[in-house]
Amino acid sequence: MYGNYLNVDVLLGKTLSEIKNNNNHELLFYTTDGEKYKMYHDQDCCESVGIEEIIGDLGDLINSPITMAEEVTNQGETDWGSQTWTFYKFATNKGYVTIRWLGESNGYYSESVDFVKVENEES
Template sequence: MANIDVLVGKTLTKIGGDREYELYFYTDDGECYRMYHDQCCCETVSIEDICGDLDDMIGAPIQLAEEVSESGDDGEWGGTFTWTFYKFATAKGYVTIRWYGSSNGHYSESVEFERWEAAE
């Protein structure tokens, strides 16, 4: 797994993926990074909202890339939840990708970010 801050200083050429369960970040130096969650039975983790325009991340170096999360008990059936916010900035603008995960309390609700060998 990689830290999201590996994108700082990189310039994105494209962002792909279904924008619900995964995103792919393609850089001008030929790298690709995948943001996703590997779903299991008693959990759901997905992109809840994208605030800003993903196109603002294309063609300008990433100046800020940070992850902030908050977890808690949902108060029902012993379940838990996790909000994970990914905040990005370029000279063109700001983007926040908000993920929401919930489970019965026994599964991961975290988002994975990794370098990905992609066939474009």
């Protein structure tokens, strides 16, 4: 159902037709050429990973070619474990959007965000 893990820069030059936000736990990106990409995290027991904030209007990324798509991460320690901030920065000629994810765990679990191409998905 999912292809290999990808870097978000695979979206450079592509035009998005829709972006769906599923309760700040995953984003689905649909391209005008029929492709679908998913940004998400498979939750485990002692961790929490989700979208903390979307800065800008996701609508600015629709129907205009993506001119910037990059990921920046920052990690730190907390009193009970660790945390990872992952920032996804996207732009078109209509605007700029930053999607800020926060992952927290006891230090033994992944806090990363995955980005994959969805293939052969059953409805």
